Amino acid sequence: MISIYPDHEENRLAALNSYNILDTANEKDFDDLTILASAICQTPIAFISLIDDKRQWFKSRKGISESETPIDVSFCVHTIASNNDIMIVEDANKDERFAENPLVKGEEKITFYAGVPLINEDGFALGSLCVVDQKQKQLTDEQTVALKIIAKQVVDKLELRKKAIELEMVNKELIKSNLFIQKFASMAAHDIRNPMSSILLTAQSMKARMQKLGDAKYEELVDININSTKRLMVLLDDMLAYSKTPALLLTQKETINLSELLMTVTGMINVPVNFNIQLPAENYLLTVSAVALQQIFINLLTNAIRYNDKTQGEVNIRFNQDDEYYYFEIEDNGIGIAMEYYEKIFNNNFTLNIVDRYDKKGSGIGLSTVKEIIKSLQGKISVNSIIGQFTTFYISLPR
Template sequence: MDSSPVHLPEIQRLSALDSYQIFDTEAEAEFDELASLASTICNVPIALITFIDSERQSFKSHHGTDMTENKRELSFCTHTIASSEEIMIVADARLDKRFADNPVVTGPAQIAFYAGVPLINEDGFALGTICIFDQQPHTITQVQISALKTLAKQVIDKLELRRKIRQLEKTNQDLLNSNVLIQKFASMAAHDIKNPLSNILLSSQALKIRHEKQQYEGCLKLIDLSISSTHGLLNLVNEMLEYSKSPSSLLANKQHFSLSSLIKKITGMLLIPKGIKITFSEEKQELYMSLIALDQIILNLVNNAIRYNDKEEGFVDIRFKQDETYYNLEIEDNGIGIAEENFEKIFLPNITLGQTDRSNNKGTGIGLSIVKDLVSALNGSISVKSTPGTGTTFFVAIKK
């Protein structure tokens, strides 16, 4: 028995086969009917619709046999998909050196006749075959050959239609997800704009009041905070405008950036109360992902850690590590904490726990809901560990 021939663009062919999601699927009436029709038209007992991967031949339809698969190296159809011919006919396999010692021929099945038409997709890749078998030497007419080719085209048409429907459904779902996310992102961004605006307002008021005091040492710091917050606000507005033009850019526009630089920019936009210390490693960590998405995730988590810290000596510790698959971020504080029964509730939209922040204001229930949506959109996960009165740690894992 000859070894199976190698189909040259095999990687591309297998990729094309995967795109149809048809290999190793259950029998379906619309394919079974085509196999039955092939058997009837050609007056043979066995007809198959098969697909071939790197090792096996799977029978999508099997008329006249209970077999559902075969080893690729024993498959007649492997030769068919490797051939440039429109149909491969083996009148008597017992006399063909390629198949004479094949177990399908010499074993209980005692196959003698074979004819197969390759199932060639619109890109020119042979995915499998529609084929017929008989235990007796056989011939088929030109009319029967034409009928087999027509049936093969019908199989491919069904596959292409299904694939296009799946692609359309995915496109529609992506569009729906983008529309939902843009609405939530707009709410979150508007919420986040308050922070730099508040910083600008407070620092400007303080500068105005203290301007009369000569040699006031804090003026330069307040001016720097005002400038930093203004730049942060302008950048956020520019990102929002860009995102409004193309919602998919929030996640699709990936770039290389330094995590420590991003954290410095974020903390520079926040008005950090006296007594609150933010710590993070300044070790250079290069990430490749959506910068604006991670910006919003960290900004919201750090801002919440500051707002809901009731300690005279408070801290927010930002930790980062990565492995081959994930970026892992931890944000720990020693604030008011969250009761365990509320761990899932805090990520729901418009849900607040009735807690007040350092300025005695209540939250809106927007921030953490959007953070969870962003993390999920990045193929990641977020969880929380907390003890009331002691502090909270958020764990974010984002797939690379």
Template structure:
């Protein structure tokens, strides 16, 4: 067989086909009824709704045949979509130079007769065909051809309706997610600004208590710290306001992040006690992601590790692995650990809990709920493993 070349806009056609999200979908009665009716009207043993993909023709509906797809190079329908305004009729493929050596004609399913109506979307792109197939030479009557055209229009109507329904579902999901983000935003944001706000307050208190009215280099350094923390807080609030409107803002605003600098900044910001050793041995690690989101993830996780450290020699260890499609992080501590009954709900924000330190545990859960939302918004997953009185490990991924 000669190789068949489609039009120059083939890449655009494939993109349009993909937008219908129909390839490899499950059978649907509405389409199956059409192929059955087409076969009965045209008096053929086989009828197909064929969609022409990059390297195959895939059957959304098939009547009288068991296969789900065939090679694109062998597909009669590939020829049919070259002339989207015409019905392609092949009375006898074994006498047609285009198909007489085609394996679909010389072997199973023995396509001798073929008639296909291109399925053309409103923008004019042919997606595939509604076709009927016979094992013997045949001609369709004018009425049968007209009926096949009408059924092809119904296939296209079904595809358009299916696409609209999917778009509406996606829109509804996005609206629901945005509503939930807005609903949780006040609680989450109020919690997440506590860390930089605490830094501002502590710096101001230290400046006042230690130096009084004196202004020297150290005092100026404290003022610089206040200024820096205030700017970070403002930047964070602005981005969180954007995030509350749509979580996709995080995936769109990626920037290069030097991981070592980010971790050192967070350690300094949190003022980790000298009794806790922080280990991170990676160097020269650059990521491309949302810096503000990654910073908030680490602030929450590291702050919790510090908060629940109960050992004389505390340890927090960060491990990093770059994979083909993801960045993988593992943060381990040797603190109190999490009770088995709490593991399944650790990422669920609860306003009322029964633990002895209610305010501290409530804030921790709000923080971990924030972490989970941020990780998932960046296309990743997070899980936790913990042994009571031995420590906890949080492992999460971020899509590149």
């Protein structure tokens, strides 16, 4: 018996194994194509053969009981090694390659064989679609074309099946990641809440003491501490809820007062004494995800402060709206951004490799996070800037 192995066999086997299909159960989609090939070619036997290093295994078969045969008696090995789009043996008894084959001389009495290689998108022949008869036979041109078309459908089914498995694995990994994030968020929230609660209780005790002493100035400072801590605890609850149900970022919309939300945000960040943040003059009511909008402004305002080299820092927040969108402009008088970086600054982990006012380099996470949040809200963000003069971020969010 002559055994022929195709070139690049190691890579071909790796490609075959990537489909995770060997020794799997019958699937109707493949069985239907096998039956169709048998009917069109008028043969009692048809099968979809996948060939590894020791055997040809039948993903689907009609007219035979075996689920696999040894590779050294396989007709299909010749098919995938031939570099032809179809291999036809009209009478195996007269073909020196197969005349002494046990499948020809034995009970199976294979006489006619036609096989089309199953070539994947990377050019590897994984096996073949075959039709077999126990008598001498010829295929018409129409049958030959049909068999090639069916083989292409088999390959398409293999690719779809592979992609479905890959997507399922990705989905499982995402579920595992989300569970980890939820667990981590719960632990972090617990660890953060305890000291924050202690800070709040301490501040409230200090306030009671200041009231008794009649020290209005220190009482005012303590009030700032109390209010900031309360706002942080509310934000912590919101972010914890989001970590458990990410869809809340999109679905949990509420009517908020823009000025109040921005006041809350400015109370959460460290605003230097030489900084002026100008808020919109009117009290606009917006229906949005408050936690998402807070995160957007926390990131943008923090960047505006960090990357400002002026004696007097200025940030101007403007707002407008129409029937379809909310429009925000956040302009600062900081160091500016060169035009060639307008798109890159929103890429994850991209930085301009400069230090901020505190002599620290950025991580490249903030603006990419902002863009992802805005994208999730079906909104858009862009930037315009002049080095050394100003930077303006433009945001539009659907109402």
